[in-house]
Amino acid sequence: MLCPRCGAEALASQGFCTKCGAAFAAAGSAESSAAPNSGPAAPAASQPPSAAPRPIPESGLTVEELGSWLENEGYAVKFVTGESGRRHIETNCQGSPLNIFLGDCKGERCASLELAAGFSTGGKFDVTQINGWNYDNRWCRAYYDNVNDPWLRMNIDLWPGGTYEALSSRFETWNRTLGRFIDKFGLR
């Protein structure tokens, strides 16, 4: 058989295309038996991407590349060196300071990001609300620190397989979720 996505030759027993990684439908899958009119699923064949996404470089981004990307997105960028000597970025989002840490680094290139926003409330935050937030809201995790101040964090995978389109989309998700967090808990 041919891969429905890239046209490469494939064996019926293959689960994935050796050339492009497209998944082939498994015969007799639970889903297929539940939906008898569904034919073999070829994930990437029936609706190919309209434009090829732009890949993030091998092993991820450097802190400078991340800073350039943020500036292109319209964010202020300040490079900060922590006590450990590692650099991270401070920016602003929804009117609040935001720290962006790079993780899974090999040399200068880093395969993931962690976004973190904390809010000083002078002990006035009701920490019993945090679990409800985590129960109800997607994408970010919330917690309170050792002085009961609330924090919101999110991780973004950059590599392998990361694209600038996905990075922009995740950053928009962060932006929206942070705005809801601030509004819900009166953190402005």
Place this chain on the structure above:
Amino acid sequence: MPCPRCSAETLPNQEFCTKCGAALGAPENNQNVAAAAPATVQTVAERAPSIHPIPDGGLTMDEIVSWLQSGGYTAKVVAAENGKRHIVTNAHGTPFDIFTPGCESGRCASIEIVVSFSRKGKFNVSLLNEWNSDVPWCKAYYDTVNDPCLDMDIALSPGGTYESLNDQFATWTSVLGRFITKYDLR
């Protein structure tokens, strides 16, 4: 050579594993050339890895099932009382759910992975704040009967790729294992 993810036999000219879809390692010469050259825009472009995009709008339920099964996971589609379908699979001997909220025309731009552990009121819910403070990638919470839950969202579109999906799912299974071990949830 064996696949680094599932250990299936592969051929040198294969870019992806036929069994689990794992990328079989880009040639190292790209990285070496780039490392030796000044970090310019040009070299970054040259170092861009090949990627295999997920279709616009994300994956269908069928495609997610197929992807899971090809990776060696069981995948059972379950319909809730409201008629909405999700997938039940398992890792570390623990069943968990994969939901597909916000689908349009059958294609889902993200998945939400959720596991819940029945502890019959014996779980100390005060432990979970520390988890959320210290452990990246997944959020933990307790439900209405104080059972601990772990939850991770993965975006599929726009800009999603199978390489990223595989990588993030591997992260989920790794973090799930840590969660089970830390709170003795076997």
